[in-house]
Amino acid sequence: MAELLTDPDDEVLDQDRIDAVLQAVEAEDRAGLDALLEPLHAADIADLLEQIGGADRRALLRLWSHEIDGDILSEISDAIREEVIESLPPGVLAEAVRDLETDDVVDILEDLDAPQQGLILDALTDADRVAVEQAMAYPEYSAGRLMQRETVVAPEHWTVGETIDFLRKSEHLPDQFYHVILVDPRMQPVGYATLGRILSSGREMPLRDIIEDSFRTIEATDPEADVAYIFNQYHLISCPVVDAGGRLVGVITIDDAMNVLDEEHQEDMLRLAGVGDESSIADRVLETARQRLPWLFVNLMTAILASMVIAQFEAEIAQLVALAVLMPIVASMGGNAGTQSLTVAVRALATRDLTAANMGRVIWREGAVGLINGLFFAVVMGIVGWVWFGDQALGLVIAAAMVVNLVVAGLAGILVPVMMERAGVDPALASGTFVTTVTDVVGFFVFLGLAAVVLL
Amino acid sequence: MAELLTDPDDEVLDQDRIDAVLQAVEAEDRAGLDALLEPLHAADIADLLEQIGGADRRALLRLWSHEIDGDILSEISDAIREEVIESLPPGVLAEAVRDLETDDVVDILEDLDAPQQGLILDALTDADRVAVEQAMAYPEYSAGRLMQRETVVAPEHWTVGETIDFLRKSEHLPDQFYHVILVDPRMQPVGYATLGRILSSGREMPLRDIIEDSFRTIEATDPEADVAYIFNQYHLISCPVVDAGGRLVGVITIDDAMNVLDEEHQEDMLRLAGVGDESSIADRVLETARQRLPWLFVNLMTAILASMVIAQFEAEIAQLVALAVLMPIVASMGGNAGTQSLTVAVRALATRDLTAANMGRVIWREGAVGLINGLFFAVVMGIVGWVWFGDQALGLVIAAAMVVNLVVAGLAGILVPVMMERAGVDPALASGTFVTTVTDVVGFFVFLGLAAVVLL
Numbered sequence: 001m002a003e004l005l006t007d008p009d010d011e012v013l014d015q016d017r018i019d020a021v022l023q024a025v026e027a028e029d030r031a032g033l034d035a036l037l038e039p040l041h042a043a044d045i046a047d048l049l050e051q052i053g054g055a056d057r058r059a060l061l062r063l064w065s066h067e068i069d070g071d072i073l074s075e076i077s078d079a080i081r082e083e084v085i086e087s088l089p090p091g092v093l094a095e096a097v098r099d100l101e102t103d104d105v106v107d108i109l110e111d112l113d114a115p116q117q118g119l120i121l122d123a124l125t126d127a128d129r130v131a132v133e134q135a136m137a138y139p140e141y142s143a144g145r146l147m148q149r150e151t152v153v154a155p156e157h158w159t160v161g162e163t164i165d166f167l168r169k170s171e172h173l174p175d176q177f178y179h180v181i182l183v184d185p186r187m188q189p190v191g192y193a194t195l196g197r198i199l200s201s202g203r204e205m206p207l208r209d210i211i212e213d214s215f216r217t218i219e220a221t222d223p224e225a226d227v228a229y230i231f232n233q234y235h236l237i238s239c240p241v242v243d244a245g246g247r248l249v250g251v252i253t254i255d256d257a258m259n260v261l262d263e264e265h266q267e268d269m270l271r272l273a274g275v276g277d278e279s280s281i282a283d284r285v286l287e288t289a290r291q292r293l294p295w296l297f298v299n300l301m302t303a304i305l306a307s308m309v310i311a312q313f314e315a316e317i318a319q320l321v322a323l324a325v326l327m328p329i330v331a332s333m334g335g336n337a338g339t340q341s342l343t344v345a346v347r348a349l350a351t352r353d354l355t356a357a358n359m360g361r362v363i364w365r366e367g368a369v370g371l372i373n374g375l376f377f378a379v380v381m382g383i384v385g386w387v388w389f390g391d392q393a394l395g396l397v398i399a400a401a402m403v404v405n406l407v408v409a410g411l412a413g414i415l416v417p418v419m420m421e422r423a424g425v426d427p428a429l430a431s432g433t434f435v436t437t438v439t440d441v442v443g444f445f446v447f448l449g450l451a452a453v454v455l456l
Numbered sequence: 457m458a459e460l461l462t463d464p465d466d467e468v469l470d471q472d473r474i475d476a477v478l479q480a481v482e483a484e485d486r487a488g489l490d491a492l493l494e495p496l497h498a499a500d501i502a503d504l505l506e507q508i509g510g511a512d513r514r515a516l517l518r519l520w521s522h523e524i525d526g527d528i529l530s531e532i533s534d535a536i537r538e539e540v541i542e543s544l545p546p547g548v549l550a551e552a553v554r555d556l557e558t559d560d561v562v563d564i565l566e567d568l569d570a571p572q573q574g575l576i577l578d579a580l581t582d583a584d585r586v587a588v589e590q591a592m593a594y595p596e597y598s599a600g601r602l603m604q605r606e607t608v609v610a611p612e613h614w615t616v617g618e619t620i621d622f623l624r625k626s627e628h629l630p631d632q633f634y635h636v637i638l639v640d641p642r643m644q645p646v647g648y649a650t651l652g653r654i655l656s657s658g659r660e661m662p663l664r665d666i667i668e669d670s671f672r673t674i675e676a677t678d679p680e681a682d683v684a685y686i687f688n689q690y691h692l693i694s695c696p697v698v699d700a701g702g703r704l705v706g707v708i709t710i711d712d713a714m715n716v717l718d719e720e721h722q723e724d725m726l727r728l729a730g731v732g733d734e735s736s737i738a739d740r741v742l743e744t745a746r747q748r749l750p751w752l753f754v755n756l757m758t759a760i761l762a763s764m765v766i767a768q769f770e771a772e773i774a775q776l777v778a779l780a781v782l783m784p785i786v787a788s789m790g791g792n793a794g795t796q797s798l799t800v801a802v803r804a805l806a807t808r809d810l811t812a813a814n815m816g817r818v819i820w821r822e823g824a825v826g827l828i829n830g831l832f833f834a835v836v837m838g839i840v841g842w843v844w845f846g847d848q849a850l851g852l853v854i855a856a857a858m859v860v861n862l863v864v865a866g867l868a869g870i871l872v873p874v875m876m877e878r879a880g881v882d883p884a885l886a887s888g889t890f891v892t893t894v895t896d897v898v899g900f901f902v903f904l905g906l907a908a909v910v911l912l
Contacts, residue, residue, distance in 0.1 A: 018813045041670060043689050051813040077809075152652075167656040176693070177652045178634055195651035196608075196633045200623040214497060232718060233499045235711045237632070237693075255691045258714050262688060265721040266803060272725070273799035274792060281804040281814070285821050289828040292796050296789060296829055300836065303788040307781050314777045321770045324780035325763050328787065328896070332759040333752060336730060340748050343729035347722060348737040353533075357474045357507040358737070365741050372745040373752055380756065440784070 013044040021048065025060045033064050042071035049084065050077050050282045061087040068092060070099035078111045079282035085116055094123035101175065102131045103148040103256065109136065110145070143227050144220035146260065147241040147250030150174040154207055156182040156190055161203030176253055178237045182207055187247045189240040191215050217242045220249055224260045229352065231257035268350055271428035272343065274299065298433050306331070306440035313448040316456055322389045323451050326398055330447045333377060334405035334439030341366050341413025342435050346428050349421055363414050370410025374403035397454055401447035405439060412438040469500040477504065481516045489520050498527035505540065506533050506738045517543040524548060526555035534567045535738035541572055550579035557631065558587045559604040559712065565592065566601070599683050600676035602716065603697040603706030606630040610663055612638040612646050617659030632709055634693045638663055643703045645696040647671050673698045676705055680716045685808065687713035724806055727884035728799065730755065754889050762787070762896035769904035772912055778845045779907050782854055786903045789833060790861035790895030797822050797869025798891050802884050805877055819870050826866025830859035853910055857903035861895060868894040 017036060024032040037045055049057055049072075057080070061068075065087050073096050076084055085093065097105055097120050105124065109117050109132065121129055131149050138144025152173060154163050163180055167173065179192040191211035201210055217240045218227055230236065231254055239257075241250040270276070276291030283291070310317075310327070317324050345362075348354035354362060378399035386395030416434045417427030473492060480488040493501055505513055505528075513536070517524075521543050529552050532540055541549065553561055553576050561580065565573050565588065577585055587605055594600025608629060610619050619636055623629065635648040647667035657666055673696045674683055686692065687710055695713075697706040730751030739747070766773070766783070773780050801818075804810035810818060834855035842851030872890045873883030 015812050041690055043691075047809065048813075050809065051811055053814075053817060164655055168658060170656060173652060173656050176650070178693070194632070195655055196629060199620055199651055199655060200626060200629050202624060232714060234497055235499075237634070237711070254710050254714065255693070258688060258710065258717065261714065262717065262721075265718075265725075269721075269725055269728070269799060269803060273728075273795050275796045275799055281800060281809050281818055285824045285828070288821065289825045292793070292825065293829055293832065295796070296792055296833065299792045300785070300789060300833060303785040304840065306788075307785055310781045310784070314781065317780050318774060318777045321774045321780075324773050324777075324783075325766045325770065327780075328766070328784060328900075329756070329759040329763055331784065332762075332896075333756060336752055336755045337748070339729050340731045340751070343725060343731055344737060347725060353503065353506065353737050355507055356471050357504075358509075361509055362737055365744065368741045369745045369748065372741070373749055376749065377752065377756060384760065440788075444784075 013040060013048055018048060018052065021060070022052065022056055025056060025063060028063060030063050033060070034067070037064065037067070042069070043075045045072050046075035046077070050080060057083070058087070065089065066092050068096060070096040070104070073097070074100060074104040074108055077280050077282050079280045079284075081108070082112060082116060085112070085119070090119075090123070093119065097123045098125065098128070101148050101150070102128060102135060103146060105132050106135045106145055110140065138220055141224045142220065143218045143222045143224060143241050143252060144250070146224055146227060146256050147220070147252045148174060149250045151181060151240070151248060151251045152177045152179075153181045153183045153187075153189075153248065156184055156208055158182075158207050159203065160198050160201045160205045160207065160210070163198060163207060164203070176255070177251075178253065179212075180207070181240050181248065181251070182211060183248055189215075189217055189242065189248045192238075192240070194237075217246075218252065219244065225264055227252055228257050228261040228264055232261060233352075264350070268346060268428040271426065272346060272432050274432060295433070298430070302433055302437035302440070305437060306444055309441050309444045310448065313452060316448060316452045319456055320394075320451065322385075322391070322394060323448060326385060326394075327444055327447050329381065330398065330401045330405055331440045331443035333402060334409040334443045335436045336409075337370060337373065337406045338409035338413045338435040338439045339432065341370070341410045342417060342431050343413075345414045345417045346431060349417060349427050354418075359418065363411065363418075366410040366414045367407055368410075370407040371403070374406030377406065378402040391455075393455055394451070397450045398447060400450055401443065404446045405443040408442045409435070409439045469496060469504055474504060474508065477516070478508065478512055481512060481519060484519060486519050489516070490523070493520065493523070498525070499531045501528050502531035502533070506536060513539070514543070521545065522548050524552060526552040526560070529553070530556060530560045530564055533736050533738050535736045535740075537564070538568060538572060541568070541575070546575075546579070549575065553579045554581065554584070557604050557606070558584060558591060559602060561588050562591045562601055566596065594676055597680045598676065599674045599678045599680060599697050599708060600706070602680055602683060602712050603676065603708045604630060605706045607637060607696070607704060607707045608633045608635070609637045609639045609643075609645075609704065612640055612664055614638075614663050615659065616654050616657045616661045616663065616666070619654060619663060620659070632711070633707075634709065635668075636663070637696050637704065637707070638667060639704055645671075645673055645698065645704045648694075648696070650693075673702075674708065675700065681720055683708055684713050684717040684720055688717060689808075720806070723882075724802060724884040727882065728802060728888050730888060751889070754886070758889055758893035758896070761893060762900055765897050765900045766904065769908060772904060772908045775912055776850075776907065778841075778847070778850060779904060782841060782850075783900055783903050785837065786854065786857045786861055787896045787899035789858060790865040790899045791892045792865075793826060793829065793862045794865035794869045794891040794895045795888065797826070797866045798873060798887050799869075801870045801873045802887060805873060805883050810874075815874065819867065819874075822866040822870045823863055824866075826863040827859070830862030833862065834858040847911075849911055850907070853906045854903060856906055857899065860902045861899045864898045865891070865895045 021036050024036060061084065068088055109120060124132060135145055179194055180198060181189050181192045184190050192215060193207050193210045194212065197210040214234060216230060216234060220241050220243055236254065238251055238253045240248055241252055243249050274295030345354060381402050382395040382399035385398040386392050412435045417431045420427040420431060477489065477492050480492060517540065524544055565576060580588060591601055635650055636654060637645050637648045640646050648671060649663050649666045650668065653666040670690060672686060672690060676697050676699055692710065694707055694709045696704055697708055699705050731748060801810060837858050838851040838855035841854040842848050868891045873887045876883040876887060
């Protein structure tokens with residue numbers, strides 16, 4: 001029965017295959033291209049399209065666009081999706097989008113411009129178009145956009161046997177489903193049974209006797225971040241989505257939730273680093289430069305602010321140049337300690353581990369950690385400053401500044417993201433800049449100010 | 457049928473419930489505590505234990521430790537798990553771990569000290585202990601540690617009817633399963649069928665006619681990062697795990713893979729920020745300070761290195777103090793641009809979007825982005841420097857330093873993590889420090905060096 005087992009060597013996207021694909025494209029060898037690409041998973045073909053250069057991609061699409069299907073379109077990165085869609089003959093595009101579940105069509109539509117959205121909506125059957133338009137009526141990044149509308153439901157009084165008979169007669173079951181949702185006569189979900197329990201129970205077993213203990217629903221207008229949270233927190237595999245009246249309108253499965261979790265993480269990471277949200281390695285140079293510029297600009301403003309603090313002490317620096325040599329150390333240590341504290345706080349806010357219940361203790365803890373490490377590095381830098389410049393008082397000044405700045409860094413690292421969250425702003429968004437501004441300004445001011453008072 | 461629907465208000469862990477729990481603990485009201493905690497999901501009880509203070513937690517455990525079950529143990533953060541396990545009477549601990557699937561026991565064992573591992577192993581039945589010890593024989597962070605050993609298999613020649621009859625007769629099916637795995641006589645998996653397809657097909661349908669198109673297996677010794685990747689890339693729900701001989705030894709389900717993905721993300725984020733891996737908001741002050749100290753120490757070394765560059769130009773700074781005022785701006789802009797480029801690169805390496813196929817183009821792109829933004833900020837800072845200090849040449853010097861440092865930042869941001877990956881080191885681990893060291897050193901050197909040549 002070896003024919004059932006797919007040869008794993010046939011499925012891998014490695015450098016050899018990429019090279020072979022590029023050769024086939026150059027030779028305009030359509031059959032060779034088919035043989036190389038056909039065994040690949042749609043996600044790998046999408047990766048291939050993203051990783052090759054623009055000219056190669058256009059040449060590949062000219063030869064092979066008739067083979068692009070819905071799965072490839074749905075896997076492809078936003079950065080090149082418009083380009084791929086424009087390259088498709090209308091018939092191919094129509095067939096591709098008709099293959100897809102409506103939630104995948106919605107996912108594709110969200111990031112397209114209006115003319116391309118029109119192209120895709122026109123390609124759908126009337127029923128699908130209505131379903132997609134209804135989904136697009138939910139707010140962006142809501143559960144309603146994520147859900148698939150095809151659900152598998154059973155009246156709450158059914159038995160396992162009735163359910164299996166019904167499923168065997170159904171013609172349009174979703175591609176993936178893991179539960180049968182029990183609904184009351186008003187279509188309100190009241191519980192669900194896993195397919196595993198249904199399959200392993202006798203035909204006479206009432207469904208309601210094998211429903212899961214833990215049952216949750218999501219409202220269609222809930223933000224998708226909440227969806228990712230409840231799947232992760234409660235280990236859900238699928239979750240019914242209800243409207244404001246509690247009626248079942250769709251279902252979200254764990255693969256969509258995993259996708260959202262992945263995107264939320266990426267967003268947090270990129271936002272913490274001051275990179276635009278939509279950034280991808282496949283973006284073009286100008287687009288990338290444009291995305292990153294605003295954050296650099298904000299950083300420039302804060303760097304100038306820190307420089308204005310330094311400028312207040314020009315006379316002192318002219319008198320004792322060692323101050324200019326040592327001051328970046330105080331600022332840099334504060335910036336690093338602040339980033340540590342900030343990252344832990346942003347992560348804990350995202351996973352909802354930082355709440356009103358432990359806020360006070362966590363703030364105290366960050367201050368205490370700053371104090372302990374501040375004292376340690378005060379000793380180290382006190383000695384370094386003293387030995388390097390042969391000036392004991394200079395060592396004392398940098399030691400004191402180190403303690404103050406590391407405590408401030410710890411507190412700023414937790415207080416800034418918490419205040420941003422309270423204000424309804426994503427704490428990952430600009431916390432980094434605020435925190436390092438605080439540590440730069442405090443670091444320079446305390447070090448230079450103490451030096452002015454003590455040394456000069 | 458309202459009794460089927462769990463009242464959502466009963467299930468939420470909010471501040472009111474936490475306050476009520478703390479009051480019940482203080483009043484030693486065991487019945488009240490039961491009423492408050494019993495409706496909560498194990499994950500929420502674990503969160504509660506993490507979020508309350510140490511004294512409250514110990515008091516709660518004294519009153520309520522007999523109710524701690526396996527699910528709560530498995531949800532609880534590593535930071536407090538040892539404390540909770542120590543508080544449990546041996547009988548409670550034994551019952552709790554016997555409830556769990558072996559993969560969850562392994563997950564708990566991994567982070568415990570030897571005496572506590574012994575406690576738990578002793579509490580298991582002989583069969584489970586053997587299974588757990590076999591799993592622990594796989595390398596840490598491998599698929600073998602993650603998998604559950606209970607699988608649902610069928611010979612490849614079975615029909616849907618035979619499969620359903622077999623499942624109905626089975627006494628020990630796993631809690632969660634989504635596929636029936638088809639195996640050949642040597643127990644090598646040859647495909648799998650979703651429960652949905654099985655349920656919706658007639659009894660006479662051969663299983664092999666309804667297996668999924670796309671079928672992958674994982675080797676038990678594969679690293680768990682690969683597991684997270686293939687679930688995310690190919691949208692798997694479960695995946696058979698095989699030994700070196702290709703025989704089925706277990707199965708990994710998507711909830712475990714989602715957990716790994718979540719942990720990998722957290723690790724990347726914390727490592728990029730120079731925070732120890734195991735960091736959690738529930739760690740104690742001294743533990744946290746100890747985790748963060750080594751990274752701050754590395755940062756101190758690099759900051760001192762940058763200061764030594766500045767020290768080479770003491771004479772120039774004494775002559776023109778404006779240099780001391782402006783030099784942190786050049787370093788700060790380079791550090792930020794480098795972090796942007798680095799974060800995108802680390803993320804792309806983790807998602808395997810950055811490969812040999814596009815490496816050259818991405819390096820070029822980062823250099824070009826650095827050049828474009830460098831030119832923009834050169835103009836801005838050139839004007840600022842000129843106006844602020846009334847010195848046109850000073851403006852030119854800072855402009856030139858800005859261009860150089862932003863190009864270097866872009867290139868360092870991509871080259872450093874790529875080289876670390878090539879060297880087999882996690883690129884998130886120390887890239888940040890290396891990149892900012894490069895941008896600090898280059899920033900100070902180029903700016904002060906140019907100033908020395910041009911201005912003085």
